[in-house]
Every structure is written in C-alpha cells, then in structure tokens.
Amino acid sequence: MLKVSNVTKYYGDVKAVDDLSFEVEKGEIFGLLGVNGAGKTTTFRMIMNLISPSSGTILFNGKKIDYNVTDKIGFLTEERSLLTKLTVKEQMLFYGALKSLDEKTVLKRLDELLKRFEIEEYKERKISTLSKGNQQKVQFISAIINEPKLLILDEPFSGLDPLNIELFKNVILELKEKGTSIIFSSHRMDHVELFCEKLAILVKGKTVLKGYLKDIKEDYKIKKIIIEGDVKKTDLKKINGVINVIKTALGYEVNIKDKTYVENVFEYIKTCKKINKFVLQEPSLEEIFVAKVGEAYGK
Amino acid sequence: MENKFKFLTKYSLLKKIKNKWFIIANIVVMLIIMCLVNIDSIVNFFGGDFNDDLKIKVIDNAGYYDEIKDSLSLTENYFGNAKVIVSKEDKKLEKAKKSIKDTNDILLVINSDSKNVFNVEFITDSYVDKVKYQVIASSLNSVKENIALKKAGIDTNVLSKISIPVEIKRSFLDEEKTKDEEDSKSILSVASLIIVLPCFMLIVFLVQMIGAEINEEKSTRGMEIIIGNVSAKTHFFSKILSSNLFVLIQGALLLLYGGIGLLIRKLVSNSNTSLISKATSSLNFGEIFKIIQNAGVLNKLGYVIPLIIILFILSFLAYSLLAGILASMTTNMENYQQLQTPLMVISVIGYYLILISSAFPGALFIKVISTIPLISISLAPSLILSGDISVGILIIAIILLFLLDFVLIRYGLKVYKVGILNYSENDLWKKMFKAVKEK
Numbered sequence: 001m002l003k004v005s006n007v008t009k010y011y012g013d014v015k016a017v018d019d020l021s022f023e024v025e026k027g028e029i030f031g032l033l034g035v036n037g038a039g040k041t042t043t044f045r046m047i048m049n050l051i052s053p054s055s056g057t058i059l060f061n062g063k064k065i066d067y068n069v070t071d072k073i074g075f076l077t078e079e080r081s082l083l084t085k086l087t088v089k090e091q092m093l094f095y096g097a098l099k100s101l102d103e104k105t106v107l108k109r110l111d112e113l114l115k116r117f118e119i120e121e122y123k124e125r126k127i128s129t130l131s132k133g134n135q136q137k138v139q140f141i142s143a144i145i146n147e148p149k150l151l152i153l154d155e156p157f158s159g160l161d162p163l164n165i166e167l168f169k170n171v172i173l174e175l176k177e178k179g180t181s182i183i184f185s186s187h188r189m190d191h192v193e194l195f196c197e198k199l200a201i202l203v204k205g206k207t208v209l210k211g212y213l214k215d216i217k218e219d220y221k222i223k224k225i226i227i228e229g230d231v232k233k234t235d236l237k238k239i240n241g242v243i244n245v246i247k248t249a250l251g252y253e254v255n256i257k258d259k260t261y262v263e264n265v266f267e268y269i270k271t272c273k274k275i276n277k278f279v280l281q282e283p284s285l286e287e288i289f290v291a292k293v294g295e296a297y298g299k
Numbered sequence: 300m301e302n303k304f305k306f307l308t309k310y311s312l313l314k315k316i317k318n319k320w321f322i323i324a325n326i327v328v329m330l331i332i333m334c335l336v337n338i339d340s341i342v343n344f345f346g347g348d349f350n351d352d353l354k355i356k357v358i359d360n361a362g363y364y365d366e367i368k369d370s371l372s373l374t375e376n377y378f379g380n381a382k383v384i385v386s387k388e389d390k391k392l393e394k395a396k397k398s399i400k401d402t403n404d405i406l407l408v409i410n411s412d413s414k415n416v417f418n419v420e421f422i423t424d425s426y427v428d429k430v431k432y433q434v435i436a437s438s439l440n441s442v443k444e445n446i447a448l449k450k451a452g453i454d455t456n457v458l459s460k461i462s463i464p465v466e467i468k469r470s471f472l473d474e475e476k477t478k479d480e481e482d483s484k485s486i487l488s489v490a491s492l493i494i495v496l497p498c499f500m501l502i503v504f505l506v507q508m509i510g511a512e513i514n515e516e517k518s519t520r521g522m523e524i525i526i527g528n529v530s531a532k533t534h535f536f537s538k539i540l541s542s543n544l545f546v547l548i549q550g551a552l553l554l555l556y557g558g559i560g561l562l563i564r565k566l567v568s569n570s571n572t573s574l575i576s577k578a579t580s581s582l583n584f585g586e587i588f589k590i591i592q593n594a595g596v597l598n599k600l601g602y603v604i605p606l607i608i609i610l611f612i613l614s615f616l617a618y619s620l621l622a623g624i625l626a627s628m629t630t631n632m633e634n635y636q637q638l639q640t641p642l643m644v645i646s647v648i649g650y651y652l653i654l655i656s657s658a659f660p661g662a663l664f665i666k667v668i669s670t671i672p673l674i675s676i677s678l679a680p681s682l683i684l685s686g687d688i689s690v691g692i693l694i695i696a697i698i699l700l701f702l703l704d705f706v707l708i709r710y711g712l713k714v715y716k717v718g719i720l721n722y723s724e725n726d727l728w729k730k731m732f733k734a735v736k737e738k
Binding site for chain 1: 306
C-alpha cells in the first residue's frame with residue numbers, strides 16, 4: 001500500500017505541492033488529476049525518490065521508498081524516457097538490469113509483452129525508427145517488465161490511437177486484477193472515470209477535491225436533468241433552483257442547485273403537452289473537474 | 300546496488316568498445332600511426348628525384364681534383380639511397396655547360412686563387428635544394444682548409460691533430476653529479492614531452508565522452524528511470540570508471556599501434572638506408588638506456604615514475620569528475636561544449652608551458668604553476684625529469700590534486716544529484732549553489 005502523508009514541496013519560494021495526502025491500496029487505481037503545473041509530476045518524482053519532499057512522508061508497504069524498494073515500482077514518465085539509439089531488446093535488458101532482473105527473465109517477459117502489445121516484429125529494431133505510438137508501447141512495457149507492485153503512469157495514453165488506448169486499458173485492468181497498485185494521471189477525464197476508484201484533483205499544488213469517485217459524484221450537489229419534449233427555455237430558467245439551461249441537439253440540459261429542486265422542474269414538465277424524456281443524471285467527472293478547477297482559479 | 304554499479308560500468312564500457320565507429324576509428328588510427336612510424340620507407344617505396352644519383356662534374360683548373368673527389372665522395376651519407384658520382388670534365392666550359400643542360404647534374408669549376416687557395420663556380424641547370432648545396436660547400440671548404448694547412452708547411456701529424464675535435468672534460472663541483480645524469484635529463488625531458496601529448500589527447504577524449512554520454516541520457520529523460528533505480532552517486536561513479544577504463548584501453552591500443560609500427564620498421568630497416576632512417580637509427584635505445592643507467596637515474600625513476608603515475612590517475616579523475624559535473628548542469632550537448640571550453644584551455648596551458656620552460660630554466664613562476672591541479676599533469680612530469688623541480692614539488696602537486704578530487708567528490712556529487720534531474724536553465728547557478736550548501 002502506498003501512503004502519502006501531508007507532503008509539501010517547495011521549489012525556491014514556489015509551493016509546487018501543498019499538504020498532499022492520499023492512499024492507494026493493493027489492486028486499486030488512483031487518479032491524480034490537475035491542469036499543467038498542478039504538481040502531478042512533482043508528486044510522482046517524489047514517490048520515485050527522485051526528489052525529496054520539503055515536508056511530509058511517503059511510505060510503500062510501511063517503508064520509506066529507497067533503492068531497495070524501487071525494484072518493485074514501475075514508472076512511465078510523461079515525456080519519452082527511452083534511449084532511442086538502442087534496440088527494443090537492448091533497452092529492456094538495460095532497464096531490466098536496473099530492476100535487478102536477470103537477462104533470461106527479461107527476455108521471457110519481453111517476448112510475452114511484445115506479443116500482448118502486437119509489436120513482436122520490432123524486438124531488434126532501434127527505438128528511434130519506431131512510430132510515436134509504438135515508442136509509447138515500448139515505454140509502457142519497460143515500466144511493467146519488472147511486474148511492479150506499484151505502477152506510476154504519467155499520461156499513459158499520450159500519442160495513442162483509440163485502438164491502442166483500448167489495448168492499454170485492458171492491460172492496466174489486468175495489472176489491477178493481479179494486485180498492482182496504480183497511480184494514474186491523464187487529461188482525459190473519460191479514461192480516469194473508467195479506471196479510478198479514487199482520485200484527487202490538484203490545483204496549483206493544493207488538493208481541491210479528493211475521495212472515492214462514487215462519493216465525489218454523490219457529494220457534488222449540482223445535478224443535471226435531460227429533457228426532450230415541448231418545453232420553453234425561458235420557462236425553465238424561471239424555475240427556482242435552476243442554475244442554467246443549455247439547448248442540445250435533441251432537447252435541453254438543465255443544471256439544478258441540488259436534487260431537492262428536481263420536483264420544481266418536474267412540476268413544470270407536468271404542465272407541458274408533450275415530453276419524450278425526463279432523466280436526472282449524475283454530473284460527469286469532466287464537469288466536476290472544470291467546476292472545481294474553475295472555482296480555484298476564481299472563474 | 301553493487302551489482303547495479305558493476306552492470307552500469309560494464310554496460311557503459313562495452314557500449315563504447317562495441318561501437319562500430321570505435322572499431323573503424325581505431326583501424327584508421329592504427330594505419331596512420333604505422334604509416335607515420337615508417338614514413339621514410341613509404342616515401343622511398345614511391346620513389347622520386349631524391350633517389351637519383353648525384354652526378355658532379357669537375358673542371359679542375361687548379362689541380363686539386365683528387366682531394367675534391369675524395370671529399371665529395373664522403374658526402375654520400377647525406378643523400379639517402381642516391382650515390383654521389385664525381386667525374387673529371389675535360390671539355391671546355393661552354394661544352395660542359397651544354398652537357399648538363401636539362402639534367403640535375405652539377406658542374407664545379409675549380410680555379411686557382413692566390414689569396415683563397417681556390418675558388419669554385421657552382422653551375423646547375425635547375426635550382427638546387429639548400430641541404431645539397433650546403434653539404435657540397437662544406438666539403439669544398441674542408442678540402443680548402445687541408446690544402447692551406449699543407450701549404451703552410453704543417454706536417455701530417457699536426458694536421459690530423461688539428462682536425463680532431465677538442466677534448467672537453469666535464470666536471471662538477473658536486474662530486475655526485477655526472478655527465479651521464481646531465482645528458483639523461485635532456486633525454487627524459489624530450490621523452491616526457493612525447494608521453495604528455497597523447498595524454499593531452501586522451502584528456503580531451505575523456506571530457507568529450509563523459510559529456511556526450513550524460514547529455515544523451517539526460518536529454519531523453521531516460522535519466523529519470525535510471526536515477527529512479529540507482530543512486531546518482533552510483534550512476535556518476537560508473538560513468539567516471541567506465542570512461543577512464545575506456546581511455547586506458549585506448550591509450551594501450553595507441554602504444555600497441557606504435558609498437559607494431561616499430562616492429563614493421565625493424566623488419567624493413569635492412570633494406571632501408573635513407574637519410575631519415577639513418578637519422579632515426581641514431582636513436583639507439585640501448586645507448587640511451589645505458590646513459591640513464593650510468594647516471595643512476597634509474598634509481599630515481601624508481602620512485603619518480605610511481606609518483607607521476609599517481610599524478611596522472613588523480614588528474615584524469617579530476618578531469619572526469621569536472622566533466623561529469625558540468626555535463627549534469629547542462630541541458631544539451633551544445634551548452635556542454637560551451638561549458639567545457641575553459642577546461643580544455645586549462646589543459647592546454649600546461650602543454651604550452653612545457654614548450655617555453657626550456658627558455659626559462661629555474662623560473663619560479665613555472666615551478667609554482669606546475670603544482671596547480673589540472674595543469675600539473677602536463678607540466679610536472681616534464682619538469683621533474685629534466686630536473687627543474689624537485690620531488691617535493693611533485694608531491695605538493697599530488698597533494699593539491701588529491702584535495703581537488705576530494706572537494707569535487709564531496710561537493711560536486713551534490714551538484715550532480717541536482718543537475719542531472721534539472722531540465723531548466725532558469726536560476727541554474729542558484730540551484731547549484733543551493734545544492735552545494737545542502738547537508
């Protein structure tokens with residue numbers, strides 16, 4: 001289990017991470033979200049022991065992370081971390097040795113993973129000659145070649161087409177099933193929503209939202225009603241508790257302050273002649289993210 | 300961690316040695332060195348005018364032909380494989396001139412001269428090189444001196460005494476000093492200059508190599524993965540060790556190529572009687588060794604050479620530590636090239652000072668400079684072997700180098716730890732100073 005407790009990191013006078021705390025259990029996927037410069041990569045670098053926190057502690061299975069522990073951690077950086085002059089095989093042997101793996105084990109796992117990622121033919125090819133997507137696959141393989149107990153994925157879907165994103169998703173879920181704790185960052189909220197049980201949203205290093213995704217959605221008071229039928233936008237806007245009304249292709253999207261105001265909208269709907277659809281929806285993670293980040297920036 | 304250090308060192312070393320460009324460069328360097336050592340044989344093989352016999356025709360109007368012929372025949376040694384053929388010309392001057400038209404032959408017209416025994420008109424169709432002209436002129440002067448002395452009534456015994464060089468007995472107030480020791484200093488001084496030049500080249504090589512390797516890993520962010528699994532200290536020292544081992548291997552290969560060149564030279568030397576080969580054959584290594592042995596210098600070298608080796612090791616370590624630290628601070632190879640320039644200039648200072656040190660024997664300034672780390676590797680070995688500095692000064696140079704290495708390891712490592720994961724040039728020096736201050 002990874003436990004990050006009250007971690008703060010200063011770069012000079014700038015507070016990059018402010019009193020961050022979270023836990024990732026075995027076989028759990030944790031999403032660390034935030035716009036660029038929110039402090040996600042700094043957090044990952046602190047977990048990897050590349051930089052030290054100014055204060056706070058980071059423990060993995062109750063122990064401080066040092067070079068005895070890092071063999072069990074996989075790290076996929078946001079930017080390319082491959083030595084592009086090497087072949088795929090040489091790269092894996094190099095990183096494998098850094099993870100204290102012997103050559104035989106690395107080659108066995110490499111063959112399996114290359115097959116899984118459908119790039120077996122590139123084993124002896126120089127990394128510099130591969131496409132961006134295939135380089136990302138190789139980078140991902142290098143992060144999991146040691147069968148990590150903790151996997152850190154900083155923007156893992158960068159440069160991938162939809163088919164390969166699906167492939168990555170399946171592999172990540174397989175790792176979760178095998179008990180790997182995974183920390184995940186992505187700009188794509190739909191990916192986070194699909195994977196993560198727990199998440200934290202960072203804004204300028206500060207945690208603005210944290211917890212289980214289900215609870216976050218429930219606790220987020222603003223709800224959305226989808227209406228399709230013979231209704232008037234001006235009438236909807238006048239209803240007590242309605243924040244705004246958005247016209248969509250098929251009807252209207254009505255945002256209300258909280259679910260107690262659903263009845264007010266429903267009373268109006270009853271007066272309308274024709275209604276095809278009336279659905280109360282939980283807000284998407286993207287909407288929560290935009291709202292929370294917007295709040296933090298005072299928008 | 301120890302295994303990872305071994306792995307990184309081995310990986311880095313093998314990566315350099317297995318590189319096809321290393322193999323190609325070494326094949327080229329080997330061929331160049333072997334050609335340079337045997338350059339005279341190569342020049343002779345392709346031939347040219349220098350191999351043509353030198354024909355000297357003499358119109359003797361003074362009656363000294365025999366003496367002149369004997370003297371000129373002795374000059375053959377100076378003209379490589381070419382023979383000197385001296386013949387008496389009986390034709391009239393104008394006909395004799397026509398006979399050397401469009402040739403490289405020389406026509407000497409010897410005329411009596413009451414004041415100067417004889418004078419000579421040196422006639423050729425084309426220009427004559429300076430060496431050839433000087434050799435013939437010296438030979439004629441020698442003939443003139445002998446004839447003049449004979450004419451003065453000096454008998455043969457006296458004449459031979461005059462031609463024998465003056466006997467000089469070299470002695471010293473300090474009885475422990477010997478002539479052989481004096482000669483050996485010059486020999487060793489030249490020898491050290493020959494050794495220092497490849498060392499200088501290897502330093503340049505070392506600094507470039509460390510910088511390129513660290514920048515390559517850093518620029519791809521592969522450094523984050525590496526430092527995520529091994530400490531910066533392990534990574535740093537594996538780079539230093541592998542680069543120094545590589546330089547050591549390259550240095551040994553250069554010596555091997557030189558040895559192969561000399562072996563080839565030895566094998567072809569029997570058929571090689573050129574001027575260069577004769578000149579180089581005067582480098583009798585047995586004789587040189589004898590001088591050094593007689594001078595008692597071997598005993599001194601017994602403890603000076605280990606000290607010089609320590610100086611070399613500490614200097615190479617200092618250069619590689621500095622190169623590693625500077626490379627960690629830069630974000631690309633172009634910036635590293637800029638930052639390492641002062642380091643290269645410092646290494647050149649030592650070599651330049653060796654060249655001018657002979658013009659200022661005993662100069663206090665040069666003695667002081669010879670103790671300064673990074674410069675001492677070039678200057679101190681040459682000065683100690685030529686006797687310009689004492690062993691004490693060499694030891695001071697070693698102590699200063701040791702201190703520099705200690706400081707570089709203690710504080711440079713802190714800079715390295717921060718530098719290799721720093722990708723921004725903003726507040727670079729501030730970050731580095733802060734790293735040094737951290738406990």
